[in-house]
Amino acid sequence: MANIIENKNWKKNFFPFWTTQMLSLLGSSLVQFSLVWWLTKETGSATVLSLATMFAVIPEIIIQPFAGAITDRINRKTAIIISDASIALATLILGAFFYFGKVQVWYIYVIMIVRSIGGAFHYPAEQASVSLMVPKDQLARIAGLNQAAKGVINIVAAPLGALVMDLIGVEGSLMIDVVTAMLAIGIIIFIFIPRQKVLEKKDGSWFYVVMHDMKEGFHYLIGWKGIMVLTVMALIFKLALSPAFSLIPLLVSAHFNGDAAMYSMVEVATGIGIIIGGALLGIWGGFKKKIYTITMGGLGVGLGMIVLGMIPSNGFYYSLPTLFVIGFMIPMVDGSLMAIMQEKIDNEYQGRVFTIFGSLLYLSTPVGLAVAGPVSDSLGIQFWFVLAGILVVLSIIAGLFFKSWRNIESDSVINPNKIKGVVPDEENRVE
Numbered sequence: 001m002a003n004i005i006e007n008k009n010w011k012k013n014f015f016p017f018w019t020t021q022m023l024s025l026l027g028s029s030l031v032q033f034s035l036v037w038w039l040t041k042e043t044g045s046a047t048v049l050s051l052a053t054m055f056a057v058i059p060e061i062i063i064q065p066f067a068g069a070i071t072d073r074i075n076r077k078t079a080i081i082i083s084d085a086s087i088a089l090a091t092l093i094l095g096a097f098f099y100f101g102k103v104q105v106w107y108i109y110v111i112m113i114v115r116s117i118g119g120a121f122h123y124p125a126e127q128a129s130v131s132l133m134v135p136k137d138q139l140a141r142i143a144g145l146n147q148a149a150k151g152v153i154n155i156v157a158a159p160l161g162a163l164v165m166d167l168i169g170v171e172g173s174l175m176i177d178v179v180t181a182m183l184a185i186g187i188i189i190f191i192f193i194p195r196q197k198v199l200e201k202k203d204g205s206w207f208y209v210v211m212h213d214m215k216e217g218f219h220y221l222i223g224w225k226g227i228m229v230l231t232v233m234a235l236i237f238k239l240a241l242s243p244a245f246s247l248i249p250l251l252v253s254a255h256f257n258g259d260a261a262m263y264s265m266v267e268v269a270t271g272i273g274i275i276i277g278g279a280l281l282g283i284w285g286g287f288k289k290k291i292y293t294i295t296m297g298g299l300g301v302g303l304g305m306i307v308l309g310m311i312p313s314n315g316f317y318y319s320l321p322t323l324f325v326i327g328f329m330i331p332m333v334d335g336s337l338m339a340i341m342q343e344k345i346d347n348e349y350q351g352r353v354f355t356i357f358g359s360l361l362y363l364s365t366p367v368g369l370a371v372a373g374p375v376s377d378s379l380g381i382q383f384w385f386v387l388a389g390i391l392v393v394l395s396i397i398a399g400l401f402f403k404s405w406r407n408i409e410s411d412s413v414i415n416p417n418k419i420k421g422v423v424p425d426e427e428n429r430v431e
């Protein structure tokens with residue numbers, strides 16, 4: 001039982017890990033802001049910005065399922081270190097090009113691809129490690145803390161990024177990201193992260209083994225009825241809400257006749273809501289049955305969207321408390337959802353299941369945007385917010401009719417013995 005961390009000691013091991021990961025995330029957010037703003041100033045091209053977004057997102061969507069299978073088979077601590085180091089090295093090289101004035105737009109595209117690939121490996125390795133380091137009854141609180149921290153980062157990244165660029169240039173913000181990554185690596189080397197169960201060695205090529213492991217992860221996902229209902233509900237959420245959040249700048253400018261200052265107020269109101277909601281979940285932990293917390297949060301987000309879509313053009317300031325409530329409820333959904341998945345999914349499958357689940361949600365975003373654009377142009381920008389809210393509320397209500405969804409935390413997950421490839425081993429999870 002050497003891999004089990006005693007319950008009383010888990011915080012001493014986990015929070016240094018968590019702190020460095022948040023610092024690294026802040027560094028990455030600074031890089032994202034700096035590069036996007038540089039491209040905006042230097043090119044003024046919407047095509048360039050669209051391509052940059054594609055290069056930053058699409059590789060991660062494509063590679064994540066493969067990365068999840070690989071991180072379930074190798075040491076996840078090693079995966080985190082290698083992905084952080086690869087991202088830092090690529091960023092360092094780009095920083096050198098900026099410093100010597102030799103940067104070109106396509107260099108940035110290449111670096112965004114490398115960073116996206118590194119992120120595809122980092123995410124499943126980090127999330128699956130958390131469920132080994134944190135006791136089950138604390139996972140919802142940690143998920144809430146994550147939501148609050150990310151809310152803070154979302155608020156401070158833009159003004160901090162602008163300040164850093166003014167003081168030390170783009171290369172300076174890139175070097176901050178390198179330093180935070182190196183700090184994270186330097187600390188994680190000395191942190192004990194329990195190993196997941198060892199997967200059975202398989203004959204065949206590396207590609208065959210990865211594809212086989214991905215297939216097992218997919219079978220695991222579809223074999224648990226509760227998680228399948230959750231997946232469908234999450235897809236509806238993403239299809240409805242991703243376009244809505246993307247259309248908020250247009251809502252401010254076209255409907256409320258607002259300017260940049262008013263849009264910044266909207267962003268701050270939403271961000272503060274996320275921070276407070278995440279902090280409350282971190283302290284409270286949610287209802288004993290996390291499904292009730294998700295239900296409350298989902299209804300809050302859906303009703304908030306309906307109200308937002310019904311506010312008249314002269315009621316901008318009524319939108320701010322509405323967006324605060326929406327932001328407040330988001331961690332209740334996202335944090336509790338992640339806690340359920342970390343708690344219920346067998347750890348040796350988490351990398352694969354997280355990435356398959358995440359890729360499905362990622363792919364729903366462009367579909368939602370493709371539909372929302374023409375609908376909003378034809379029926380008005382407010383119509384989509386009302387429609388999105390109705391879809392979210394109906395999906396929550398519909399979910400309650402499924403016993404597998406209501407009992408997702410108490411039902412037994414698919415028996416791993418039905419999926420060949422796991423070597424019996426001692427339980428590694430923190431209890």
